[in-house]
Amino acid sequence: MPDRILVLYGSYRSDRTGIRLANYLVRGLKGRGNDAQLLDAREIGLPMLDRMYKEYAPGDAPQAMQTLAEQLRIADAFVFVAGEYNWGVQPGLKNLTDHFLEEWFWRPAAVASYSAGRLSGVRANLAWHGTLSEMGMVVIPSTVAVGPIVKTLDENGAPIGEAGQALDRAFARFADDLAWWTAAAKHQRERTPPPY
Template identity: 50%
Template sequence: MALVIPVILGSVRQGRSGLRAARYVVAALRSRGHEAPLIDPAGLGLPLLERMYKEYPPGEAPEVLEQLAGLLRRADAFVVVSAEYNHSIPPALSNTLDHFLEEYFWRPSAIVCYSAGRYGGVRAAMQLRAMLAELGTPSIPSLLPIPEVEETLDEEGRPAQPWLDRQAGRFLDELTWYAEALGEKRRAGTPY
């Protein structure tokens, strides 16, 4: 079953390595027949959050928010690609996620984290997991940490390490299972 799974990238830093991880995940999802649009805060130009999408009167939200809201409502699941900044998530990721709420409800998320070092960004993933649950898009139990990202993936997102495809395969199998299960339940009705 083809799913819509946006990949939300979290970094806007110059020379960011997260684009490698995001490109890898987008390609892996597309190879499974899924639609995997990349949501890149560097190209969105979102202002610092002053008011959420839902707080605008109908038809008055900036066009970028209208387009994102439409994409998020079509989604079956989300993959969030996060660096680790000071043992936490990047501010651009928080800002991008916080513009929306109901658009995430009843859909699973999955966390891909990365770092230049050996821990693969897992400390940020723990904080992100709590945030995603609060937004209504709880993360699946597995993570996909990518340590030493610049040695593990080239600039186009092609893996240099054979372990990554094996780990990603299991990770995406799990996300697909949750997306299909929650999709069935959403179609049958939600508590509110």
């Protein structure tokens, strides 16, 4: 059975370059036999956080939130596509993430960052590691960092030039690492129920 991997992307900008990386990751994960799906925070359209999903009475959560909760619960792993805003995380992706808690537990997460500049979103990448760990995920040690993104991926998310070749090499290790942690987490959840 293929691994169910959700790729989460959170830019709300009209000219979104990070979608190139999100599409590249979905395609690459599918190419390795995974059931990979893009979850775009802008398309899902959750409101700014007022109440978490778990704070609604059963059946009362907005439909978009209910649907997303179900998708998160059956996922085997998550990939967060992290743009960097003023040395920090994207508010759209953070807002989507904060609506849930238990739905994230006991699965691995990976972070792929990007920026328009040469630092490749690494400060946001680092910030996500602590946040995702606090939310009950195991963050894998491998990462992908892309920058400048428009010199690495074309509009369709296809690698270009030397930077694109470097991304392909980094992705192979990143995907191998995620696959190992996903298999380990699945095995452990089947063997021993999570403690809470």
